[in-house]
Amino acid sequence: MAFAYDKDSDGIVTITMDMDGPVNAMNDQFWPLFKGAMDRIEAEDDLKGVVWTSAKETFFAGGDLNMLKGITPDTVGDLFEQVEATKAVMRRMEKLPVPMVAAINGAALGGGYEICLACNHRIAADNPKTKIGLPEVTLGLLPGGGGVVRLTYLLGLEGAMPFLLEGRQLNPQKALKAGLIHEVVAPDQLLARAKEHILSVQGDEAAVTQPWDTKGYKIPGGPSASPRNAPRIAGAAAMLFKKTRGLMPAPTRILDIMTEAAGRVDFDTAQRYESRRFASLTPLAPTKNMIETLFFGMNKVNGGASRPKDIPRTKIARLGVLGAGMMGQGITYSAAMAGIPVVLKDMSIEAAERGKAYTEKLLNKRVDKGRMTAEQRDAVLALITPTDKTEDVKGCDLIIEAVFEKIDVKNAVLAEHEELLATGGFWGSNTSTLPITRLAGASKKPENFVGLHFFSPVDKMPLLEIIAGDQTSDETLARAFDFARQIKKTPIIVGDKTGFYTSRTISTKMFEALQLVAEGQDPMRVDNLSRLTGMPTGMLSLLDEVQLKLANDIYGTQVEMGLLDPEQEATPEARKMVHELVSQHDRHGRATGKGLYDYTSEGKVIWPGLAAWRKEGTDLPDQDIQDRILFRAVLETLRCLEEGVLRSVADGNVGSILGIGAPVHTGGYIQFVNTYGLDRFVARCEELAAKYGDRFTPPEILKQHASEQKLFA
Structure with a gap:
């Protein structure tokens, strides 16, 4: 026809x-x-x-x-x-x-x-x-x-x-x-x-x-x-x-x-x-990049290119969420909006009720804007059962813990609730940094244990990073992927190495920006130039949003756990600067009103104390500053692909745009290399490495593709 x-x-x-x-x-x-x-x-x-x-x-x-x-x-x-x-x-x-x-x-x-x-x-x-x-x-x-x-x-x-x-x-x-x-x-x-x-x-x-x-x-x-x-x-x-x-x-x-x-x-x-x-x-390059990633790449990812094959599609019939804080309440909202009954448990019924109230607040906004009827709102709210009783979680075919980012806390929650899973059910840990294999070591069925890294705010952020532990089964990964699609998230499946993909990569560009400040560059110039690469916000502003104290605490925990070696730190001056800002100057980040910026009701201004790091005669070309910040994230993404942390190029490109603020016009951190030109990118990396350090040395996967003149696809 x-x-x-x-x-x-x-x-x-x-x-x-x-x-x-x-x-x-x-x-x-x-x-x-x-x-x-x-x-x-x-x-x-x-x-x-x-x-x-x-x-x-x-x-x-x-x-x-x-x-x-x-x-x-x-x-x-x-x-x-x-x-x-x-x-x-x-x-x-x-x-x-x-x-x-x-x-x-x-x-x-x-x-x-x-x-x-x-x-x-x-x-x-x-x-x-x-x-x-x-x-x-x-x-x-x-x-x-x-x-x-x-x-x-x-x-x-x-x-x-x-x-x-x-x-x-x-x-x-x-x-x-x-x-x-x-x-x-x-x-x-x-x-x-x-x-x-x-x-x-x-x-x-x-x-x-x-x-x-x-x-x-x-x-x-x-x-x-x-x-x-x-x-x-x-x-x-x-x-x-x-x-x-x-x-x-x-x-x-x-x-x-x-x-x-x-x-x-x-x-x-x-x-x-x-x-x-x-x-x-x-x-034009931006056009080709956006078509490649936002259409073809997105279709590959959502279509299941990284989902284990030959495993029947499934749906979650009843979900348990442990922890009614910011992440737990966002997960609850997303699941209820998808029609999934949710048991939301916290230490007290008051905390659980507050978690449900978050969904009610969001739904009321939809009703006020005419995007939902009052009856539809009430039907969604009826799917959420707040509780402080452990037994109420019994029979859920997926339980997601969204509690404090400490292994002992997560282990205690697992021990109390794991046996309440429905037959064949699986466990998801919402974490952005803690190793899934180590968390799963406390599980009686580590093959049914998977990492589910949601992004904040969950109701707005479309990405879900699924982390495969060493013993996570393909069936569990497939079921986690299907759950992500059920709640209308775009899932990428990544390997269990320190920081996974998104946390590991986003930290490189933030700390490269701070490294520039620690070396003596003007912080406002660094922040503005990072925005002019096309990133949604400046990297110093982003570090304040993430919270300096949290970044410092996570790094300390990872060093303590043996996951990172301080002697191998790529940006040591930046790490030292964060520690000093937090411990000596009480600069914790935007949430406390004091970070790299001072925050008031009238807006934000760079903290005058950063002048202590300024050095005369150290100014760099704009392009070097921008390339150092952007290339660090690109190179880290390529290393994740080389190490198998990323399962596909599409996962890296889509994940970088939806989850960690890659400039949209680049088509994601890997696609950027394709239109920049492989030979040209390798040459620029070698130039940056000679001037600023080994962290810019092109990885083998990049050299191989450049020698073969083969695009990343």
């Missing part, structure tokens, strides 16, 4: 898209089918209208990302011509003197929604799986099939910004309210309603004329040069730079196209401008 063509007795043609593969997409197969369908439609006699729909669960999935990530500077021109040809067919669609209706039976995203925008009328089935929008910006792209221009004309600059600059996607009811579609109907009424609409508007010229082709049409909210919109555009540009640091070109280009479309050029010129901006964006 391809495009099924059917003309009924009323003169209405229905095009049912059913391309090869699981979804309809704008690929090499699409173009001749699309053009051929329009050729045939235009040749029809007594045509009353056309319905575009799909035989698949999705209406249309958008562009072929495999094709787009293969675009090079040499093939940009070909892509531009292809995009222009597709747009020409879309213009033929909307210029036809009969109504064109998009009967949206499933998700219509990206190119799929652009096809809908070229129709006069858009009707969506009331389907919970249906999402409507233009999410290209989230993959480093921009809507190139007319989406930027048409949506700007349809909604105006202000109205279109959330959908174009943020990639917001809506369900049918919200899409109707926002003006993205015209109607929502029951799925079994979709085609009948589409045809009914066509027959009802026969002879109505306005019904078959697109707004932007209507004489005298004014874009909602006025043109871009108006006194109302000019400051809005300037404000949006400033916000985009604050968010992207100028490192992700797609949102800036989208705003540029919107500005041109809203009054500076005519509709068709704006369309051609959009095509040029789209085509020239595709070969």
Whole structure:
């Protein structure tokens, strides 16, 4: 099947898209089918209208990302011509003197929604799986099939910004309210309603004329040069730079196209401008990186690339959470939202009740924003049973302890509760640093013991790091992976070495930044330059968030346990500085208002006491400072891959973006090397190692890939 063509007795043609593969997409197969369908439609006699729909669960999935990530500077021109040809067919669609209706039976995203925008009328089935929008910006792209221009004309600059600059996607009811579609109907009424609409508007010229082709049409909210919109555009540009640091070109280009479309050029010129901006964006490194990781890598990870094979999928029917503090209450919320009954236990019933109240607070916010009904809120709350009684946990097929980060405390909790697991149940320890193999040594069934490192705040952070102890069985790992997907987390499976992957890697970039300060660099300059690499926050600010005291305590514990050798410390001056800040100056971090910064209700300022570490004549080039911070995290990730701590490249890339703040434009710490250039990266590492120490020496896995000229995939 391809495009099924059917003309009924009323003169209405229905095009049912059913391309090869699981979804309809704008690929090499699409173009001749699309053009051929329009050729045939235009040749029809007594045509009353056309319905575009799909035989698949999705209406249309958008562009072929495999094709787009293969675009090079040499093939940009070909892509531009292809995009222009597709747009020409879309213009033929909307210029036809009969109504064109998009009967949206499933998700219509990206190119799929652009096809809908070229129709006069858009009707969506009331389907919970249906999402409507233009999410290209989230993959480093921009809507190139007319989406930027048409949506700007349809909604105006202000109205279109959330959908174009943020990639917001809506369900049918919200899409109707926002003006993205015209109607929502029951799925079994979709085609009948589409045809009914066509027959009802026969002879109505306005019904078959697109707004932007209507004489005298004014874009909602006025043109871009108006006194109302000019400051809005300037404000949006400033916000985009604050968010992207100028490192992700797609949102800036989208705003540029919107500005041109809203009054500076005519509709068709704006369309051609959009095509040029789209085509020239595709070969850029940030675009390739984001497509590779945020689409292909994410699909690999969530699809189970690192999940043990040939083990049946499972679901948790009843969950026990031990500890109702910050982590425990977040885990409880996530599980209850997924429909899992949860027993939340703490030392006192009051503490357990406070843990449940956290979920109630979050749910009330959803109700207030119209994202949930009061009845739905009450149903979720009913799934949570707070308790201080040990026996109430009996029969849970997963128990997660989320207690204080001390081995003796965790061992005591394990001894008290492990036997209460349901037959075949397994145990999860929420820890960011303690070795799982050693924790599992106190278990009667270490094969059923696994590390589950959640990230704070759990209700917002999408990553779950699953740690395999030496005796953790493949079945337990598979069940932990399935639980992560059940609660809508993205799971990576890592090996049990000190710091696992995320804690080990995030510490390198924070302590490299502090090492720079300890060497005499200006702390504000270091913090700002680390932000300008594209990291969500400055590294000194992040260290304050993590808490200087906690970082110092964890390091001390790891040394005491024999997990780290102080003689092998890569950044000794930074470690010494943290110890001095905590023990001599009582600088514990942001939670106490005193860290590398001083925190007040008015904001934060660098602690003046850091001036004691400043040294004249030690200033380094900006690029060296930035590369030292970024390369440390990249190199540590490569070492994790080399040592088997990471099971796949995709786990490293996705985990670094979702869990530890890798700059999004890099596509993650491993993908960064691919587009930086393997030879160039090795050379830069050797240069940094010669100037700043052996911690920048390229690992063997990097040398091997560079010598073979093989990308990390």
